[in-house]
Structures are given as structure tokens and as C-alpha cells.
Amino acid sequence: MQVLTFLAYLVAAALFITGIRRLRTPETARSGNTIAAFGMIIALAATFFVIDIDPVLGLPLIGGGILLGGIIGAVSAQRVPMTGMPQLVAAFNGVGGGCIALVALSEFYQGRAETWVASTTGLLTIIIGAISFSGSIVAFCKLQEIAFTGSVAFPLQQVVNALIVLGILLLSANILTDGALAEAVGLPVLTPLLSLYITLGAALVLGILFVIPIGGADMPIVISLLNAFTGLAAALSGFVLENYALLIGGTLVGASGTILTRQMSGALGRPLGKIIFAGIAAAGGGDDEDDEEREVNDVSAEDIGSYLSEDSEKVVIVPGYGLAVAQAQAPLFELMETLESQGKEVLFGIHPVAGRMPGHMNVLLTEAGVPYEKLYDLEDINPEFEDTDAVIIVGANDVVNPAANDEEKDSPISGMPILEVENAERVIFVKRSLSPGFAGVDNPLFYDMDKTMMYFTDAKQGLQDITEAVKNA
Amino acid sequence: MQVLTFLAYLVAAALFITGIRRLRTPETARSGNTIAAFGMIIALAATFFVIDIDPVLGLPLIGGGILLGGIIGAVSAQRVPMTGMPQLVAAFNGVGGGCIALVALSEFYQGRAETWVASTTGLLTIIIGAISFSGSIVAFCKLQEIAFTGSVAFPLQQVVNALIVLGILLLSANILTDGALAEAVGLPVLTPLLSLYITLGAALVLGILFVIPIGGADMPIVISLLNAFTGLAAALSGFVLENYALLIGGTLVGASGTILTRQMSGALGRPLGKIIFAGIAAAGGGDDEDDEEREVNDVSAEDIGSYLSEDSEKVVIVPGYGLAVAQAQAPLFELMETLESQGKEVLFGIHPVAGRMPGHMNVLLTEAGVPYEKLYDLEDINPEFEDTDAVIIVGANDVVNPAANDEEKDSPISGMPILEVENAERVIFVKRSLSPGFAGVDNPLFYDMDKTMMYFTDAKQGLQDITEAVKNA
Amino acid sequence: METLLAQVAIFVVAAYLGFELISRVPNMLHTPLMSATNAIHGIVLVGAIIVIATANDAFTLVVGFIAVVFGAMNVVGGFWVTNRMLGMFRPPNPRVKKRKG
């Protein structure tokens, strides 16, 4: 029996691995997800075979819990608009972390964390799981714009954080010494179990304080980091429960979160530490308007329409954060179709951090109907610009800002790899104003009177107007 | 202490992994090998810390054995010509397999294989290790042309093999039942230990019989397969010895051998089973000369020299097995230099199974001095042929034979991906005769009077003459 | 103790495997990847079920119930939304992407 469950869990882990392997190509990805879900079903089924469930109390609680949670999960997964993906992932990550913390908590409560290995890993699981839970919930609130929007700072934040960490360490020591520490300092009221609850609470607070000072646009990195945390916590609880599906699955998730976090901060050209701890500092900065009214080549939809229709053969579209905000995917798709019906070649250049989370822009555009083989990433699109007649940049700035390559200036985007749109014949910006993007760095391309056309408008309306103009040109 | 050794072995395994990771690019590969070797040193050092060695007998035996083996290994590694790589790898693989079998044997002899797990895996290790040992030694002899050259067949081979396998199975059952089987059938003389020795002997014979019918050109596949066997045996002994460096390292080697074997048989367009079991059948075939004296465009070195020098800008060189046989790498390098000094672009198209083992041609050419960025593999070179003026094919036939793409005929190379040299302006063959290559399939390109030039000569002399001719043209 | 060491070895090898696997997922699929791995850590639902099954007091039952609800949300929602996203990644017409690199 023990061997059979072991094998079932091992098969589940193998299916997780196979599932992730298949995420390498869009063609196989969906079946990969199905395979991983199948692994989950095997793991759950195996569990039901090894436990004795009380049919009066246990069974309804488990069945009801799965049903309730499953329905909530499925309904939100079905209803969420694709632009709301970051907050949904944050929410699921949060409840996952919460689940892990609660499982570890009950191990302690039931006195099953007897060996030092079990108690240490269990404690670590509670702390990491709790941070992941409250941090993700804050991230969810920020992204859903329920609360804590922007960068929320308060005085002495770093000091408070340090004190909480210190407290957690002391309480943990007390728990692991079975209360001996508290007795030694004359606080016998601080039983191990009480210390555990306080630790749990402190970890929850720490998770909140960790995330609130970080701005909304950096949330994807935070979510990815918390995803890594939750994976690690799951792996740890795999140690305690001696469950290899948990151990292997959790480790894979931990690795995934770590890599994605690293890639994102790499694509942003900023080290991770700076992103997290600069939250507070950055909050002050914001828009320092140094307006000296420089001239730009302000054009109308008709100008763009006639240029596209008459003078261009190959068009590259670069969508950015503003496209997602304006929900302008459908008009963008229509523009593509219109251009193609006139025999133009249309490609899309997708920067790794365009949009609200990594790879998000791809999901948004495929949802609108753009075939994924038109979506080129950074390395593949850059050589294309040379023979491109027009680049249309919709609601993006940072990802095409040549200032990132300017070695003289030290800006927030210095060193970030960008889409080299300046190599194209013509550059067309569709955005509402001259205001810079998230990083707050002005774009010299705006002021290139010969190359650049600036079309100031909301992305959705603007794209519709351009499409009309192309048709009529 | 136990934890420390464990950690040392785990670090060794991690270094093996890191080492293999770095074999991805020529730039990092050498350091990867060094890292893996460093892991080996750590594993060995850790071993010396956990054992009590008898300073009178044990220490000199161990030290002497390592010194002796190390010197033999180092000297042969230093002396071997690069063309002799296949036999060297076969030899090292063989001694590795032998080492594994002997270690498992002594486990039995000392009565340490007590649990059923230990005895089953131990037995399996002995059998696989022994097959790997004797099979590799036969492969070595074939390649070094000491004995068994060509395909050695004898009547009823398959029957004999089957009988040996059956015998091994029965003896194994006797060993695992601690002699009960022999007693039951009235053969109490067949003690478990005696059965073990007979099994060992039978496995050695099986290894020999397995390899002798396979022809020399298929040896690389056999070596790769035996490499996978040895890796598997090492992993199994990791189970018995509870040593994670062995377990993980052995598994990696097993996976490596499996993949390389699969890739090779894929590149040959033949399933693995056919290669192994067709050995006997193929032995009969050989050269069935169906000479009908077709005309070819027989040219001299001077003709080739003037064409290369005057009419070509881009030259692709395709080296094959015959180049290695003729040891003509240095003259080839000289030809490349001469052509480049005249301003031509020279590339090399390396088929995956060109040469005597996978990737071997790359080693041979880099040894001769060709920079590795000129070595293009199948997918990269095929698009280049279109604007190539001349392809020089030196001692190769199968890898450029368009008959592989002929769907009507069922030849030994049907379905094998080839270098599409027929797309080039001109094709120049440098070989000794019209005889086909290893697969024995005639090449229609030979008879293309317009496109092809045939230069019948030994590769070494021929290349030198062409170089002269190019210089003088 | 020996099992613990073996588990540590599994952790290390699985971490290497994870890095290899993830680093081969293209940027285009990073959002689905994030939500799929997110669903995978919901495997802790297994632990939550065991908590209820072995509970012998009301507190543990309540904790276990919340954990089961959380875990089920994570698993079901995660795989569901990933499936929904990846459903969009079907090429409308079977064209092959050609690039000049």
C-alpha cells in the first residue's frame, strides 16, 4: 500500500514535469497544462486511498471544502478578463500560501512536529506561507485598485520591518527550544503554542509591510517572487509530510518563480534588491516636470493613414502598457487586418516586460485574435526594423526608449534592453500626451521631427480612427 | 560525519550536473570538464574520510591501484590520435563496466547483499556491468583492428544468445532464492556463489556475442549503448551503496548514452533494433557489384583548381569517413587557408554521423586548426548550399546521397536526413573509386555529368594536389 | 535521518531540473507558465485533506477546512485559467512561422 501511494505521488510529480516541458511551444502548451492537472488528480485520488475519513464529519468537510473552493476558483478563473490576470494569479498564489501555512500550523497544534527537522521546517513553512499569503493579498488589492494603490510609505518602515524579523527569530527560538527560552528570561506565559500564533501574526504583518511600499507597476515582480516563496514552502512541507509530489512539485515552482523574477529584473535592467527596497525612495520622485516646451511632429489620424497606406510595405506594431489600460486590443487587431488586406506585412514586437506581467501582452493579443506566429520577441524583432517602413508604438514608452542605451546618463532604465525602433524608416507614437512611462524617463525619439509622428489620443479611439483613415486613404 | 560525507557526495553530483551544463558551448565546455573532474576529486576525498584503511595492506593496494590505473589512463589519453577516439572511449567504458561488476561481485562475496533489494540490484549490476565490459572490449578490438573485424557471424547465433539469457535468468532465480531452486531440482552443488560466478561468465560471453556480429561502422552506436548500460549499472550500485554521487552521476550517464544512441539511429534513419539485429543479416550482403559502366565526369586536380580559383566565391567542404581514414585533415586545412587567402568564403558542412562517432569530425577538424565557428551542422548548412559555387566532398558518400530522399526505393539510408549538396552550383567528389560508402547505396550524383566532378584519388594526396593547383591557377 | 538526506538530494536535483525546464519556456508563454506553476503548488491540498482526516478537535477541523477551501481554489482556479489562456494560443490557420533570425 505504502509503495502504491508512493508510486502514485511519483507519477504525479512526473506528470508535473512533463506538463512544464510541454509549455515550451504554444502548440503543446495546452496539453501540458492538462497533463499537469491530471497529475494533480492522481495525487488527490491516492490521498483518499491512504486516509481514514470520518464519514460523518470529515467527509462532508473535505467534500464541501473542495466543492466550495473549486467553485470559487473556477468561477473567478472563467470570469476574469485577460487584463486582470496579474491580480488573479496573485490571489491564487495567496490562498496557496495560506493553505500551506495552515497545514503546517495544524501539524504543530496536533503535536506531530516532533523531531527537530519537522519542527524547523514546519516553522519555516508557516512563516514563508504566511508572508506569501498576506503579501499576495496586498498585491491583489493594489492591482484590483481596492486599497494600497501606489506606493504606500510610512516613517521608519525599515526599522519596523527589522524589529518584526527580530521578533520572529526570537519567538522561533522559543518554539524550537520548547519554551525554554521564555522561561529563561522569566516569561513562562509565552508557551510554544502562543509563540507560534504570535509568529504567524507577525509573519502576516511582515508580508503586508513588505509589499505596500512597492508601486503597482512593479507588482509582477513581487507576485513572481511570492510565487517562488509559495513553491519553496510547498517543497518544505513535502519534507515534513514525506510526500514526493509536494517536494518535487514545490521545488519546480520555486525554481520557476526564481527564474521569472530574475528574468524580469534583468529585462528591466535593475537588480532585484533595488526594486524591492527602492519602493520607498521611488515613492517621493514621481514626475519632475522640467517642461521647456520642445517641438514635436504632431499629426492626425489621416496623416498616419495615408502614410501607412501609401508609403509603407512592412509595418511593425509595438504595444505597451497603455494598450492594456485602454483595452485597445480589438481595434489593434482590426488595424492589422485592414493593413494586411492592403497587402502589407504586419508584425508585432513584444518586449518581455511590455504589459502588466511577463508574457502578458502575448496573451492579450492572441485573445484579440492575432496569430501567435506574428508575435516576435526582443531578439527576433530587432533585426527586422532595418527594412521596416513604419513602427506603430501604442501606449508604450520605456520599452522603446533609446535613452536606455545612453551610457552617459544614469536613468532608471539604463542598461535595459529595448526594441530598437529608431532603426525603422518612420516611428509613430499613439499615446495621450508627452508624459513618459512608468520609469519617468523622457524619450528623445518624441522630438525627432523627421522620423517621428506623434498622435496624441486614447489608444482605443486612436486606433479606430487610424483604421478608418487607412481604409479611406 | 555521515552528514558531511553525504554533503560531499551531493556537491560532487551537483558539480557533475554543472559540468555537463557547460558542455553546451565550445567556449565553456573545457571548464565544464574541469568542474566535473573536480567533483570527482571531492567524492574521492570524502571516501577516504569515512573508511578505515589498513595501512599495511589496504593503503598500498588502493594507492598503487589508483596510481597504476591513473597512469595507464593518462598515458593512453595523452597518446591516442584523435582518429582513435572511438576505441579509447570504448576501452574506458569497458573498464568502467568491469569495475562496477567487480564491486557488486565483492558485495555478494562478503555477504553484504542481504535484503532482497540489495541482492536484486547487485545481481543486475553484475550482469549489466559484465556485458558492458566484454562488449566494449570487443568493440575496442574491432575498431583497433586487432580482432573480430567486420561482421563476425556463426550459425544459430540468435538461438545461442537466447539460451544464454535463459541460463542467466535461471541462475539469477537460484541466487535470489538462496539456492532453493537448485535444491528443488536436485542440483545442490549449484550453490548461490557458484551460480553467481557462472552468471558472471555467461554475461561476459553474452556481451561478446552481442557485439561481434555488428559491423565496424556501427560501432559508435554500440559504444553509446554500452555507455548507457554502464551508467545504468553505476546508478544501480548507487542504490546498493546508498551513495548519491553514484546514483545521480550514473543516472546522468545513462540518460546521456540513451539520448546519443537515439539521436544517432535517428540521424542514420534506421531504428536501433534494426541496427543491432540486422548485423547478422547485413554480414551476407556486402558489395553487390552491378556494374553497368556508367559514364562520369572524371577530372584532374588542375581542373578543380582552376574552377575553384576562377569561378567560385563560396565553397563548402563536406568531410566524411574517408577523410578520417586517409588522415587528410591537415591537407584539408591547408586547402581552406589557400582558398581564404584568395578571398573565398569557406564553410564546412558536418553531418551528425560523418566520421567514426557522433561529433567526431568536429574534433578532427578543430584539431587540424579549423576554427569551430566555420563548422556548420545539418540544419545550418543546408540553406547555405543555394548560393554556394562549389561543394568539395572528401571521402563521404552516404551523408550526401540524394537517394535517401527517394521515396520510391527502400534503401538502408531511406529517410536519413542528408546534406543537400545537389543545390549547389557544382559538386566535387574526392574519393578513390565509384564504390559506395558504408550503406552500400549508389549515389546518382556521381553520374550527373553537368554538375559533378569526380576526382579519383586518395584523400590526403588528392587534397594536397588540389591545393597546389589552386595556388598555381 | 537517511530519508531526510535522500529528500535533500531530491530537492537539489529537482531544483536543477526546474531551472532547466523553466529556462526553456519562451517569453510568450510566461504568463501561462506562472499561472500553471501557481496551480501546481496547490498540491498542498493533499496536506490539507490529511489534516481534516487526522483531526480530533474542532480547532483543527476549522483550520483544515479553511486550508481545503484555499487549496481547492488554488488548484482548480489555477489550472482552469491557464487552460483558458492557452486555448487562445491556437493558430487560426496552420501557417508556419518563418523568421530570418
Added chain:
Amino acid sequence: METLLAQVAIFVVAAYLGFELISRVPNMLHTPLMSATNAIHGIVLVGAIIVIATANDAFTLVVGFIAVVFGAMNVVGGFWVTNRMLGMFRPPNPRVKKRKG
């Protein structure tokens, strides 16, 4: 028993890892790859050393000695020849390979 199961899990994960690692080695480096992995299975030399260290009869000592010699040949020779091969793979001048794919 539990350790055995954990070992099986290690074996499975390591096999997956092996496939990922090896499938990323380019054809150009397959000969060095073969000889390097060949050297790695020489790790069984560790087992051979233990055989001699725990031997208490002549037979085992002889078997152990042969095993040590074999293992040392495998390890030293394997890494040595791989190093020699890879030493040739240095670009004579720092050019970057450009291809049109």
C-alpha cells in the same frame, strides 16, 4: 524501505534532468560529451576503494585491486582525454559566428 523509495524518486528526477541537460549539447560536442560522461561513471571507483577498505580475505583484496585499477583508468583517462579534445575547441581569433539560419 523509505530510503529506497526516496532513491527511486531521485533516480526518476535525475533521469529527467539528464535528458534535459544532454539534449542541449550540440552535435559538435557529442564526442567530448561521450567521453566526459564516460569519465563520470568512473565515480564507481569510490565503491572499489570501499571494497578494499572493508576486505578481509585475499580474494576480495584481489577483486578490489583490479576494480580500483579499472576505475582509476576510467576516471583519469576519461577526464584527461576530454580535456585534450576540448583544448582544441578554442577559437584562434575572437570572431563571432554569424549565420543566416
